[in-house]
Amino acid sequence: MRYVIIGNSAAGIGAAEGIRQIDRHGEITIITNEPHHTYSRPLISYLLLGKVTEEKMKYRGGSFYAENNIRLLHSTATEIDAGIKQIVLSDSGFISYDKLLVAAGSSAFVPPVEGLDTVKDKFTFMSLDDARKLDEVLVQNKRVLIIGAGLVGLKCAEGILARVSQITVLDLAPRILSSILDDDGARLVQNHLESKGIAFRLSGSVKRFEQNTAVLDGGDTISFDILVLAVGVRPNTALLNGIAEIDRGIIINEKSETSASDIYAAGDCTQTLDVSSGQNKTMALLPNAYMQGECAGINMAGGEKSFDKAIPMNAIGFFGLHIITAGHYNGEVYAENENYKRLFYSDNKLNGYILIGNVEKAGIYTSLIRERTPLDTIDFTLVCKRPGLMAFKKEDRTVKLGGGAG
Amino acid sequence: MKRVYVNEKWCLGCHLCEYYCAFAGSNEKDMARALKDIKINPKIKIEEKDGVSFAVSCRHCREPLCVKCCITGALTISDGVITINKDKCVSCYTCILSCPYGAVSPSNDGAVQKCELCVRTAEGTPACVRGCPNGAIVFEERG
Numbered sequence: 001m002r003y004v005i006i007g008n009s010a011a012g013i014g015a016a017e018g019i020r021q022i023d024r025h026g027e028i029t030i031i032t033n034e035p036h037h038t039y040s041r042p043l044i045s046y047l048l049l050g051k052v053t054e055e056k057m058k059y060r061g062g063s064f065y066a067e068n069n070i071r072l073l074h075s076t077a078t079e080i081d082a083g084i085k086q087i088v089l090s091d092s093g094f095i096s097y098d099k100l101l102v103a104a105g106s107s108a109f110v111p112p113v114e115g116l117d118t119v120k121d122k123f124t125f126m127s128l129d130d131a132r133k134l135d136e137v138l139v140q141n142k143r144v145l146i147i148g149a150g151l152v153g154l155k156c157a158e159g160i161l162a163r164v165s166q167i168t169v170l171d172l173a174p175r176i177l178s179s180i181l182d183d184d185g186a187r188l189v190q191n192h193l194e195s196k197g198i199a200f201r202l203s204g205s206v207k208r209f210e211q212n213t214a215v216l217d218g219g220d221t222i223s224f225d226i227l228v229l230a231v232g233v234r235p236n237t238a239l240l241n242g243i244a245e246i247d248r249g250i251i252i253n254e255k256s257e258t259s260a261s262d263i264y265a266a267g268d269c270t271q272t273l274d275v276s277s278g279q280n281k282t283m284a285l286l287p288n289a290y291m292q293g294e295c296a297g298i299n300m301a302g303g304e305k306s307f308d309k310a311i312p313m314n315a316i317g318f319f320g321l322h323i324i325t326a327g328h329y330n331g332e333v334y335a336e337n338e339n340y341k342r343l344f345y346s347d348n349k350l351n352g353y354i355l356i357g358n359v360e361k362a363g364i365y366t367s368l369i370r371e372r373t374p375l376d377t378i379d380f381t382l383v384c385k386r387p388g389l390m391a392f393k394k395e396d397r398t399v400k401l402g403g404g405a406g
Numbered sequence: 407m408k409r410v411y412v413n414e415k416w417c418l419g420c421h422l423c424e425y426y427c428a429f430a431g432s433n434e435k436d437m438a439r440a441l442k443d444i445k446i447n448p449k450i451k452i453e454e455k456d457g458v459s460f461a462v463s464c465r466h467c468r469e470p471l472c473v474k475c476c477i478t479g480a481l482t483i484s485d486g487v488i489t490i491n492k493d494k495c496v497s498c499y500t501c502i503l504s505c506p507y508g509a510v511s512p513s514n515d516g517a518v519q520k521c522e523l524c525v526r527t528a529e530g531t532p533a534c535v536r537g538c539p540n541g542a543i544v545f546e547e548r549g
């Protein structure tokens with residue numbers, strides 16, 4: 001059996017590990033257009049911060065490919081011919097497959113703003129190479145403008161704050177981290193970031209750039225030396241254009257199958273069911289990428305696996321303040337403010353939560369969302385206050401602690 | 407594989423397992439000295455309410471969500487034991503977000519902590535099991 005995986009990151013590695021759970025000998029080729037050993041993408045901001053080295057960023061150990069008998073091919077897949085099951089490579093080679101996984105991830109969306117071409121030092125923040133390029137221009141007296149107050153923009157800000165003179169973060173939304181925080185939570189985190197020296201311009205957008213100046217919609221201007229564009233990501237779906245069903249991302253089912261036979265997809269390039277909201281979404285998050293990839297790999301190798309519990313979920317921290325969120329924020333609210341906590345529930349189910357600061361045992365909440373646990377089967381009042389196994393019925397606890405677990 | 411199992415019927419709520427766990431992780435020879443004047447941060451934790459108590463530590467899941475979700479590769483399965491490489495961990499807490507038992511917790515050495523069945527102390531039987539005076543925590547094969 002010849003397995004080909006396009007993408008050498010979380011989803012691709014998950015697939016290779018999934019295949020090897022079932023098939024020790026089949027031929028696995030991973031194609032990647034990044035000239036690196038598999039690395040943890042989220043660590044690029046930690047690299048600039050000096051908290052990790054490139055060696056420590058490796059997502060799997062140095063001997064991973066050899067140990068798992070995987071061929072790593074540094075090339076770009078330019079086209080898929082699903083009829084003859086062949087992939088065209090940029091260096092004009094071909095590679096044939098029996099089972100194919102597209103784990104091509106996502107790319108930074110670069111908004112078409114007038115005058116962007118006049119900005120000399122502009123960067124996106126998605127890859128190790130992006131981080132290396134940004135690293136070269138970081139100098140103490142430089143001012144940085146980051147467009148986008150989402151996870152990527154703010155992680156970048158944290159990573160470089162100590163190495164530049166000033167950071168301003170601009171976002172169209174009226175609050176930071178708008179996809180994962182509510183108003184109060186966002187305010188709290190913003191205060192924390194401001195206290196560290198990051199400045200914000202919210203509800204704002206750039207009308208045009210004039211070299212080192214951003215002219216905002218209202219007419220205000222912001223001067224900068226370095227521009228980072230972090231307004232969002234777009235799934236890399238192009239390879240399957242005309243081959244499989246694509247909406248915003250490549251559509252996959254709970255087996256990570258696309259609509260094309262013998263072609264699977266996983267990770268940031270896909271769109272899948274969010275069980276917390278019942279909506280189909282792109283969820284650009286590493287845990288989902290890995291689990292979809294692993295699921296694809298097992299099925300590609302002839303095993304049986306379903307991953308039907310995807311939910312948006314995030315653990316992120318800034319300068320020691322930890323934030324964990326999951327699910328979607330609909331329904332009635334349980335709120336605590338001293339340690340910021342919001343639980344959202346309706347129809348006897350927990351839909352989502354936000355924890356800032358004290359994040360202990362957050363996984364208990366995540367599990368209630370993921371498993372769609374009926375709240376009348378647990379002590380919900382207790383679990384709101386204190387997440388733990390105590391909230392479960394004795395017989396459920398006996399199973400969890402007595403061997404019937406995971 | 408042998409795992410730690412808990413039977414709440416026998417738990418006295420004495421918290422000795424927590425002390426033995428903290429001691430096992432301390433690299434000290436003398437328990438009293440190791441734990442003197444410190445607030446312990448054990449990897450096994452007692453939950454208690456209304457006369458019911460039980461110890462919770464890592465289940466060493468066969469499908470460990472913490473390992474699958476770890477963003478750096480710091481958590482791995484090594485002979486069935488879910489192990490943390492503290493050098494690789496960046497304390498992002500994605501594992502705390504994912505573990506359905508609340509078995510991973512922050513620590514003060516820059517990495518998270520979780521039960522590793524005392525494999526690093528090479529004693530054969532985990533310290534919490536040896537320390538429990540009432541047999542409420544056992545280490546055995548249950549398939």
Ligand SMILES: Cc1cc2nc3c(=O)[nH]c(=O)nc-3n(C[C@H](O)[C@H](O)[C@H](O)COP(=O)(O)OP(=O)(O)OC[C@H]3O[C@@H](n4cnc5c(N)ncnc54)[C@H](O)[C@@H]3O)c2cc1C
Pocket residue numbers: 006007008009010011012031032033034041042043044045075076077078103104105106125126127151152155156236239266267268269283284285286287289314315316477498
């Ligand atoms: C700065 C930053 C911080 C983040 N922090 C977090 C976090 O804390 N928690 C979290 O859960 N997620 C985080 N994420 C998101 C996380 O990194 C992604 O969800 C995850 O990497 C997705 O994995 P993937 O394998 O689907 O795709 P990717 O990691 O995007 O990898 C896809 C790979 O495929 C390659 N490729 C694409 N097309 C081709 C082709 N045609 N031929 C060959 N190769 C190709 C790409 O170059 C890339 O190497 C962060 C992302 C960034 C940028």
Ligand code: SF4
Pocket residue numbers: 406463464465466467470471472473488504505506507508509510520
């Ligand atoms: S830490 Fe949690 S998820 Fe990981 S193996 Fe232990 S119990 Fe399972």
Ligand code: SF4
Pocket residue numbers: 475476477478479480481490494495496497498499500501502517518
């Ligand atoms: S806190 Fe450490 S072990 Fe947990 S997910 Fe993050 S890097 Fe992995």
